[in-house]
Amino acid sequence: METNNMQFDPIKYKSTTREQWQEAANAWYRWSDTLHQWLGPSTDRMLELANITKGSHVLDIAAGAGEQTITTAKKVGISGYVLATDISPNILEYAKKMVTDNGLHNVETRVMDGENLELDDASFDAVISRVGLIYFPNQQKALKEILRVLKPGGKVAAIVYSTPEKNKFFSIPVSIIRNRAKLPPPLVGQPGPFSLGSEGVIEKAFTDAGFVNIKSELVDSPLHLSSAAECVQFEKESFGALHQMLSSLSDMEKDSVWLEIENELKNFESDNRFIGPCEMIVAMGEKK
Template sequence: MEPTTPQFDPVKYKNTTHDQWQEAADAWFRWSPTLNKWLGNATEKMLAMAGISTGHHVLDIAAGAGEQSITTAKKVGPSGEVLATDISSNILEYAKKLAEQNGLSNIKTKVMDGENLTLDDETFDAVISRVGLIYFPDQQRALKEMLRVLKPGGKIAAIVYSTPEKNKFFSIPVSIIRNRAKLPPPLPGQPGPFSLGAEGVLEKAFEQAGFINVKSELVDSPLQLPSASACVQFEKESFGALHQMMSNLTNTEKEAIWEEIERELQTFESETGFTGPCEMIVAVGEKP
């Protein structure tokens, strides 16, 4: 009798992801200035490709602490509106806080699963998602939901990581943890940071969901910090995916892994600080 092939459990994965972001919400908010510097160029490219302008109603999927929601709200102005959604209620509290700090009243927040949008058809001019779509268990379902809530001619724009080779600040920790924790390769259909990063994969996903005029651009997005130690601190506090991979290890084993990660990341240190290689794909599609 052949052994049963392990199957990816999307419900368990989603529950675990929810819990991780509930816990990481405070850290993600505290690192907002780093996120803005790191992903600012890709975010501006995403908003430009989506054609977002004054008066638009924009849906932000997997908005997190809402740093990109703030940028969007400033573009659409008082006559427009941004709805920031996420599965984590804790992290959306920080999105509200960030909006208040910026004196913005045109941002609303709502706890929502991106695969099951509790929104009316054809109500948004644009949908954006920054480094969120990669973690959806059913990416097609999520994309089709985004298509449904867009007005005809409306656009979706998303940012995802490209390949592991181009994102060593993240892929090196993933590789070390996978090796140390003796984890098997990702199961078929399992989401993750590089699940949409291979050439043409994101574009094909958009087209399969029903979008037209699909285009993409690569954006060099180096993660710049004072040191490799600071990068480890950032990932240790904010990257739930890494903690999920280490969930069955002891604290001693985890600390040993973080030490190995820091040693490896020191390769990217120089006299001017730490520059972690990172490349993003920004893609856009249009509703017929």
């Protein structure tokens, strides 16, 4: 079939991803409290594995609206420093707002491509990335850049989704949209939410990039919301990748898809609340 001859276009993908986050920036900021409740435990573990303490200089890659940046900045204290980077200028404006609102003076933001870090060698004690590495077209290039900017003995820690089966709050919408939009399976080498989730995959990626003393942990990360409808609202507003997948459908077809997703997600409602199944991997590697 023709789709077998298709090749993944990393340049187009990166451009589209940037535009997605430009548009979703405000929503990602508005849902910051939900992100904190949902990803707080895995974020705390990421910072622990990265050995981030008072005075640490930390690079936050794909920082988004900065909710985890704020947590990190408070942890490193006034003697520490956090550089929050993202490919989207719009979303970093909200990170700046969060920094100001929290009265912090140890955070800087810079628009930057995580695969091409415009930073000096060996300039950071730690690098973190929360649900960002999965969307880099060239994950190895990004990891090698991280290795370059880390000081000897410095650590990288990243949070990624595990498998679709363990993340049905997200994998169900992806599956329904792929089916309704008649999308082919992901192309070889294509990034995506579950691209590092299978057993041993992120560990191998860290090893191939040159990291040592690698470890990873599974963190149960259920998404608690009031209802399936609220989960759909959250994903509809904030998950730009889903909009890209829906782009070929009419507005009426899109509405029908979101309704089907909501009906399926109702299986996770009980006692007037919604608990969306989610499991994260927190992985760490060290520079020799």
